Amino acid sequence: MPVIRACSHCGKQNRVPAKFLASAGRCGFCKSPLPPLAEPLAVDDQLFDEIVQNSPVPVLVDFWAGWCRPCVAAAPEVARTAADMAGKAIVVKVDTEKYPQVAGRFQVSSIPNFVVLYRGLTVMQQPGLVDHNEMESWLKSAPPV
Ligand SMILES: [Zn+2]
Structure with a gap:
């Protein structure tokens, strides 16, 4: 797809x-x-798997929901990360209301919740609002391409 x-x-x-x-x-x-993708990509469960399994670069996943104020606050940081890391990482957003099964696989109990995956494997996972510098440092410390 x-x-x-x-x-x-x-x-x-x-x-x-x-x-x-x-x-x-x-x-x-x-x-x-x-140019390489430079903004967060909203994904469904199918596209999530497709990207995570096939991406040659680390993937940052933002688990969020529209009712979650810290998620809304995180959104510009997530967007900035996607822009700064264009070509070096992919940033995807999973709406936990629409795709609870993906969130369930990662045992997401509080949002925002961030996961970095590389070649299909979870490199790190952390809940809570952080800034783009921290998100970018997670991606930069993921295994090299
Ligand atoms: Zn054209």
Whole structure:
């Protein structure tokens, strides 16, 4: 299941396989550069597995919910992390209301809850609000690509 990404030049929808989300590519229509994913990606349970299992770079997972104020406060930090770590990591967001089964697999009991995975394995997990510097340090200390 590829991720649909719009080309910033021609606006056409490109289908990008999960394993290439952190890579620089080219738009299939106008051949403009399609930069690595630089923003958090909202995923469902299927796409979650696809990315976690195929990503060649570490993946930061933000387990959140709309009613959770600290999650809302964390959102800009998560977005900043995705921008700063573009090409070196992938950041995904799991809505625990919509996809409780994914949260259950990680025994998420309080949110926000952050998990770093590398090659399908959990590197670290920590609940609570933190800033982007801390999130980025988790990703940088994950095993090298
Ligand atoms: Zn294009």
